[in-house]
Amino acid sequence: xxxxxxxxxxxxxxxxxxxxxxxxxxxxxxxxxxxxxxxxxxxxxxxxxxxxxxxxxxxxxxxxxxxxxxxxxxxxxxxxxxxxxxxxxxxxxxxxxxxxxxxxxxxxxxxxxxxxxxxxxxxxxxxxxxxxxxxxxxxxxxxxxxxxxxxxxxxxxxxxxxxxxxxxxxxxxxxxxxxxxxxxxxxxxxxxxxxxxxxxxxxxxxxxxxxxxxxxxxxxxxxxxxxxxxxxxxxxxxxxxxxxxxxxxxxxxxxxxxxxxxxxxxxxxxxxxxxxxxxxxxxxxxxxxxxxxxxxxxxxxxxxxxxxxxxxxxxxxxxxxxxxxxxxxxxxxxxxxxxxxxxxxxxxxxxxxxxxxxxxxxxxxxxxxxxxxxxxxxxxxxxxxxxxxxxxxxxxxxxxxxxxxxxxxxxxxxxxxxxxxxxxxxxxxxxxxxxxxxxxxxxxxxxxxxxxxxxxxxxxxxxxxxxxxxxxxxxxxxxxxxxxxxxxxxxxxxxxxxxxxxxxxxxxxxxxxxxxxxxxxxxxxxxxxxxx
Amino acid sequence: xxxxxxxxxxxxxxxxxxxxxxxxxxxxxxxxxxxxxxxxxxxxxxxxxxxxxxxxxxxxxxxxxxxxxxxxxxxxxxxxxxxxxxxxxxxxxxxxxxxxxxxxxxxxxxxxxxxxxxxxxxxxxxxxxxxxxxxxxxxxxxxxxxxxx
Numbered sequence: 001x002x003x004x005x006x007x008x009x010x011x012x013x014x015x016x017x018x019x020x021x022x023x024x025x026x027x028x029x030x031x032x033x034x035x036x037x038x039x040x041x042x043x044x045x046x047x048x049x050x051x052x053x054x055x056x057x058x059x060x061x062x063x064x065x066x067x068x069x070x071x072x073x074x075x076x077x078x079x080x081x082x083x084x085x086x087x088x089x090x091x092x093x094x095x096x097x098x099x100x101x102x103x104x105x106x107x108x109x110x111x112x113x114x115x116x117x118x119x120x121x122x123x124x125x126x127x128x129x130x131x132x133x134x135x136x137x138x139x140x141x142x143x144x145x146x147x148x149x150x151x152x153x154x155x156x157x158x159x160x161x162x163x164x165x166x167x168x169x170x171x172x173x174x175x176x177x178x179x180x181x182x183x184x185x186x187x188x189x190x191x192x193x194x195x196x197x198x199x200x201x202x203x204x205x206x207x208x209x210x211x212x213x214x215x216x217x218x219x220x221x222x223x224x225x226x227x228x229x230x231x232x233x234x235x236x237x238x239x240x241x242x243x244x245x246x247x248x249x250x251x252x253x254x255x256x257x258x259x260x261x262x263x264x265x266x267x268x269x270x271x272x273x274x275x276x277x278x279x280x281x282x283x284x285x286x287x288x289x290x291x292x293x294x295x296x297x298x299x300x301x302x303x304x305x306x307x308x309x310x311x312x313x314x315x316x317x318x319x320x321x322x323x324x325x326x327x328x329x330x331x332x333x334x335x336x337x338x339x340x341x342x343x344x345x346x347x348x349x350x351x352x353x354x355x356x357x358x359x360x361x362x363x364x365x366x367x368x369x370x371x372x373x374x375x376x377x378x379x380x381x382x383x384x385x386x387x388x389x390x391x392x393x394x395x396x397x398x399x400x401x402x403x404x405x406x407x408x409x410x411x412x413x414x415x416x417x418x419x420x421x422x423x424x425x426x427x428x429x430x431x432x433x434x435x436x437x438x439x440x441x442x443x444x445x446x447x448x449x450x451x452x453x454x455x456x457x458x459x460x461x462x463x464x465x466x467x468x469x470x471x472x473x474x475x476x477x478x479x480x481x482x483x484x485x486x487x488x489x490x491x492x493x494x495x496x497x498x499x500x501x502x503x504x505x506x507x508x509x510x511x512x513x514x515x516x517x518x519x520x521x522x523x524x525x526x527x528x529x530x531x532x
Numbered sequence: 533x534x535x536x537x538x539x540x541x542x543x544x545x546x547x548x549x550x551x552x553x554x555x556x557x558x559x560x561x562x563x564x565x566x567x568x569x570x571x572x573x574x575x576x577x578x579x580x581x582x583x584x585x586x587x588x589x590x591x592x593x594x595x596x597x598x599x600x601x602x603x604x605x606x607x608x609x610x611x612x613x614x615x616x617x618x619x620x621x622x623x624x625x626x627x628x629x630x631x632x633x634x635x636x637x638x639x640x641x642x643x644x645x646x647x648x649x650x651x652x653x654x655x656x657x658x659x660x661x662x663x664x665x666x667x668x669x670x671x672x673x674x675x676x677x678x679x680x681x
Contacts, residue, residue, distance in 0.1 A: 161662020198656025
């Protein structure tokens with residue numbers, strides 16, 4: 001049998017990397033098991049002429065399309081929003097847009113402020129130092145001083161405005177609406193061994209330049225130098241427990257597919273809002289028949305995506321298309337509750353700079369605005385390089401019927417039951433999406449756009465996987481406590497997006513990592529009585 | 533559905549015909565059609581994981597046409613193409629996407645569009661920094677963050 005480790009972390013993505021790095025200073029024996037492997041930037045799509053085509057296959061954001069050995073299938077047939085993720089060292093930070101807003105202070109108090117959902121058991125101020133620390137390590141760029149966003153101090157200047165940014169800014173100014181350069185994790189200058197952005201443009205499916213921050217090139221090199229062991233191509237099947245109801249270790253399949261048992265004194269789950277409930281439910285036992293850490297019955301429930309209401313059109317002036325990071329500006333004009341709009345809570349806005357020629361052709365043909373035949377060439381030249389987009393990222397409120405369970409049939413390549421997602425968009429979210437589309441249309445028309453098209457929701461837009469093992473002080477209404485420890489299993493922690501109580505209206509990775517650092521800090525402060 | 537990983541000669545002919553219907557050659561823009569030999573060779577060489585869907589799409593097309601697509605009168609061919617696109621589902625969408633993704637990486641086509649013939653890395657692109665005084669009205673309006681009392 002293997003020697004026990006002090007701390008076993010499952011998952012080497014956004015949160016697993018952060019918690020590993022933070023705990024490394026304790027000099028405990030820390031092991032991370034990751035189902036994927038190390039990435040090779042020389043093989044990233046933007047290094048080849050077929051860079052756009054790869055997005056439809058091996059570099060799809062959907063694990064079901066991608067089907068790499070490192071992926072697991074997800075039954076999301078019963079959801080209008082499909083799950084997207086990436087499985088590797090770095091996790092979904094390898095494949096994300098690097099847009100870097102934080103939850104707002106008001107997001108932690110939705111019940112108090114608006115009478116909906118629940119308040120978090122912690123507030124924004126508790127996370128502030130960890131946001132700052134995370135921004136420094138991930139390496140953020142932006143412009144401090146946005147009057148409608150939490151104050152940030154990006155160590156690098158904002159991205160260039162570019163052609164698209166100038167068009168967006170002028171239109172938003174005409175309307176008197178808020179906009180601001182986005183905080184991003186795109187390095188705009190050489191930073192901590194990362195080369196500055198050279199506008200490869202195809203940022204989402206990994207950055208060959210290394211300018212986009214992902215935890216395989218930020219946290220992990222530091223954590224490994226500090227002594228953390230990272231074992232790749234190891235897929236955890238279940239967490240085991242002992243006669244006292246404590247986590248005793250994990251059963252996993254190694255890179256050769258051989259079943260192994262790794263004992264551990266502490267287990268930390270960092271598998272995202274779909275992978276984490278899947279693992280907990282797959283860890284059912286005689287003592288925990290409904291799944292591990294599930295006495296509340298809430299494991300897998302309250303799944304929150306962010307329904308994206310996207311609207312785009314085509315302006316006469318050239319836009320940046322594929323020659324820039326896809327997002328550069330945001331708006332918080334409609335972030336806070338205004339009941340006169342017909343819904344509670346709100347949404348952030350990501351502006352979209354454009355698209356490459358293949359993507360433009362494929363999507364426009366599907367939308368029916370790019371014809372077959374002789375007129376194809378004229379129309380394509382009108383569309384290509386002229387796209388401008390507006391995406392409302394709508395706050396999804398927690399609802400127990402939106403959930404992750406185990407599929408009774410579907411299994412991964414190791415025979416482990418796969419997750420099944422059941423999800424519907426709420427009436428409140430629908431009204432919010434309609435509001436966002438209407439504002440987006442006003443914006444586009446002000447910018448002079450025509451041929452306006454809508455994606456609402458963006459079907460392959462399930463990037464943000466939140467809420468399925470929520471935190472709280474009441475064990476009957478939450479899965480983990482206010483510092484990430486399972487109410488039921490006192491040496492089991494969760495640090496990923498599944499512990500979110502509400503989703504806010506922004507991309508969550510910054511907050512996920514700040515939470516992971518906060519939980520690690522809480523653990524370090526309590527090492528002498530961690531299990532009390 | 534044909535259970536082969538390569539296309540039959542008839543399927544190749546139909547693929548070439550439908551590709552030309554999607555994107556015909558243009559003298560005005562000095563570009564080949566998607567039935568061009570080089571583009572067709574690229575499509576066939578890179579079908580990969582899309583082969584099954586493309587074969588399914590071509591089977592569907594053959595059923596609609598009842599004969600080689602190229603042998604139909606132009607009006608009938610257009611009618612079949614419309615039916616194919618409206619009833620072909622994901623398979624037809626895949627076929628069209630495969631044609632488009634190979635067409636819009638062809639050197640002659642990119643040149644006609646004024647695009648460089650290269651991968652994004654390592655050269656990248658240069659962006660104008662922009663006029664950040666555009667932010668002045670936003671700064672002037674100001675604002676505050678909502679907080680719990």
